[in-house]
Amino acid sequence: MPIRWGIIGCGDVARRRVAQAIFDDPESACLAACRRDASKLARFCADFSVPRAYTHHEAVLADRDIDAVYIATPVSAHCEQVLAAAAAGKHVLVEKPMGRSVAECDRMIEACHRAGICLGVAYYRRFYPVVERMQQLLQEGHLGDLLAIGAVTANPFQMSPQDDGYWRVLPDIGGGGALMDIGSHRLNLFLHLAGRVRAVKACCDTVAATYHAENIASLILHFESGAHGSLQCFFGSAFDPDEFTLTGTRGRLRSAPLNGGQLVCELDGTQRIETHPPADNFNTPLIADFVDAVNKNRNPRVSGKEGRDTNAVLANAYSNAQPGT
Structure with a gap:
């Protein structure tokens, strides 16, 4: 039924x-x-x-x-x-x-x-075939030890109070700004692929925007494994990258845009491009x-616990964000 x-x-x-x-x-x-x-x-x-x-x-x-x-x-x-x-x-x-x-x-x-x-x-995004392939290559040891995970993402949103989605830049309603809205997706992938986070440093600001939530956020993460992470996210950008990178002692994996399904594999001194297209409806x-x-x-x-773990990293980032928001 x-x-x-x-x-x-x-x-x-x-x-x-x-x-x-x-x-x-x-x-x-x-x-x-x-x-x-x-x-x-x-x-x-x-x-x-x-x-x-x-x-x-x-x-x-x-x-x-x-x-x-x-x-x-x-x-x-x-x-x-x-x-x-x-x-x-x-x-x-x-x-x-x-x-x-x-x-x-x-x-x-x-x-x-x-x-x-x-x-x-x-x-x-956890269900993208390209993300599942990244996880497989990482778990099978093709990258060696994970050194770093990184993402850059942006959206050309120019929010105004007349927009239905304006609540996304009202912290009392949306919880934050660009970091909470689009950054959370990437942080969830970071936790999925790189494990638990030990410490977070963040810089959040509002530039060329009329609202008070951050439209720029940059994070540096230290994972319990010793690996590092970096995340940059923007609202109001003239471009909308969706770049994702894993770097290890034996190679590197790159996908841009992540939802395009193309994976550049630089492993053991060779490079190949794999294609893992997502479903027509993500x-x-x-x-x-x-x-x-x-x-x-x-x-x-993606259970409630995993959603909670992502929120914990967000909360840590907001609590020590410098300067401004």
């Missing part, structure tokens, strides 16, 4: 990616959608043939026909809505970042554990894994 979904939050991410991934999944059925704006909700339901429309998340959670919810609301709403979903016995896939703080993440994890439900976090494997986790009573590959 398919997992019957309710979508809470029908904004840009749900519309462009996740809703279609749910509809395309053979083990899923989308029963309901929720958005406070009734006209936009009606348009979403019409576009995706969703039979039930609710303007409050409580109504979705009260629907006994729904097995799982995908929560794609602003970050400030995640904790309350995940706790409510757990109380209603609904499995939860929540958008990234998981919460505004580690404490919020801990509350969500505990509530879902007590309720006996699956909790997943939508860090979909979220398709994320949904498939979550549904499989529900059906097999296991943790999703």
Whole structure:
């Protein structure tokens, strides 16, 4: 029997990616959608043939026909809505970042554990075939000892208060700025590939922007293995790189853009280019894994704990960020 979904939050991410991934999944059925704006909700339901429309998340959670919810609301709403979903016995896939703080993440994890439900976090880049290939080459020793992991990412967002996504640069609602929003994806990959972080140094600033959240963030990380990490992320850039690099004692792996699926392998003095294209919809494997986790009573590959670990690095970075934000 398919997992019957309710979508809470029908904004840009749900519309462009996740809703279609749910509809395309053979083990899923989308029963309901929720958005406070009734006209936009009606348009979403019409576009995706969703039979039930609710303007409050409580109504979705009260629907006994729904097995799982995908929560794609602003970050400030995640904790309350995940706790409510757990109380209603609904499995939860929540958008990234998981919460505004580690404490919020801990509350969500505990509530879902007590309720006996699956909790997943939508860090979909973990499922890129090129990332899985990086992990394979690293684990098989082709890189030797890992020395460094690095990423540079940017988005040309020029946020204004009229934009639907302006909450992404309001720290009380989004939790931060560029680091929280796009940096969190890369930090999640850092933890996945390089392991636990021992220390973080950060520099966050706001340049040529009218909001107060950071639109520039640079991090230096020290991993427990001894490896180093570097992350740079920007909002409002004229270009939008998506560069990812692993450097070891025996070689280097490079992918740019990461979602392009091309991997440059410089190993043992030779270079080759591999191609590992992602799914047409980046979220398709994320949904498939979550549904499989529900059906097999296991943790999703990106569990609540992994979402929490990413938030812990973010919190550490923000706490010592210099100068400004």
